[in-house]
Amino acid sequence: MIENYRYNCWFIDNIVFSGKDFSKTLEFNDEKIELLITNYQNSKTIEEPLKDWIHNKIINDGMMNSRNSPLPISSIFVITKNPYNHKVSSEFPHLLRLCLKIVYFQPTLISKTAEHVPNLVSTMVTWEGFKNSRNSSKIEINSNSFDKVIQYFNALKTIPRLNYFILEEIYKISQIDDSIIELLSLYSFIEGFWYNEKSNKSNITDSFISMLKTNYASGKENKYIRDQIIEKIKSQNSFLRNEKFDDMRHILAHGMYKKLENDWTSEQWNVLLEQRNLLFQIVFESLINKIVSDAKNNHT
Incomplete structure (x- = not known):
């Protein structure tokens, strides 16, 4: 796989999850990107190269460095199952994260994306402004509520970021x-x-x-x-x-x-x-x- 292709992963914390995985597909600049929404337990069966990246790198390192972030094993994972060409646009990770944030707003927490480029580089999930909230989110992440993420993504993807x-x-x-x-x-x-x-x-x-x-x-x-x-x-x-x-x-x-x-x-x-x-x-x-x-x- 050439180095221009990469995967992304976001963590979502402090949210209700049924425990049932689901998938969604996005279209962005003529590419189809399949998303998997899963949790720690279910993700143990995910295929390579995602399993090694998520479990041996993101989760293991995240558990050791979780002082200023939620525990990875308590989070929900949003993963791009198929790699996409980064040259298509660097806007994709930013826009999807924004749509996740405005559907599952705080006290739900949305991490910055981790990125994996096979045979080249991997980056960690990071959190900004993490603090333990006095409230717990009542919003549930499921296939129906995620449709709103897709709706917002499709509405905004052709509009300049400044807008x-x-x-x-x-x-x-x-x-x-x-x-x-x-x-x-x-x-x-x-x-x-x-x-x-x-x-x-x-x-x-x-x-x-x-x-x-x-x-x-x-x-x-x-x-x-x-x-x-x-x-x-x-x-x-x-x-x-x-x-x-x-x-x-x-x-x-x-x-x-x-x-x-x-x-x-x-x-x-x-x-x-x-x-x-x-x-x-x-x-x-x-x-x-x-x-x-x-x-x-x-x-x-």
Whole structure:
């Protein structure tokens, strides 16, 4: 095998996994790349040269140097089963990692890629900004949820990298590791980013509805989707204080949560986490739709 061909592997930690392997196929610059999503136990039967690289190098060395990273044997592995030509594009590993991050956002952890070039060089999985989170991710990595990774990858692969830098910025919010501050940051971003300049005043309800209508689920045929989201947030808010749509943003922005949080039950904290996760999913989806739409409009 010539040296231009290589394999990649990413580790995913702090996520639910059924234990059942699954495969997905990506197309990038006219090449088909097959992905295997597996765990430590299942990967013991993987074929060479991947088995030697993953077990004798990445895992063994990773277990000995895990002070500043999760244990490899507790992680999920995303592996390119067939080698691809690096000359096709160096963007592939970066873009796939970004899509993994915005679908399985923190407290799930996504490593930087390890790379294996047969008979030439191998690099290790590395982690950036690793810290033990106070929360555990409720998201499960499975074939269905991974379809969203593929969807985002296909949507972004023809768009210049600079156009979707904002996705990395929103991902940073999920790294704060304080659900209240993360939720407030998301509401503030929505209110400002989807702000209606014609009204000349900021309103979270108007901005949220604008986001849903213009970038998340546009069109009359998707009104029921938008209504379901609004009702879901109102229902969540009712567990914490008041079902009014902007009540969560109100108590966070004005510091009222400091008088309430010590009395919140575990059920109420779980509802707050659910809303945090819901907002991340909606914002990421809306931004990707906007990025793709803007790119198309700029080329027409």
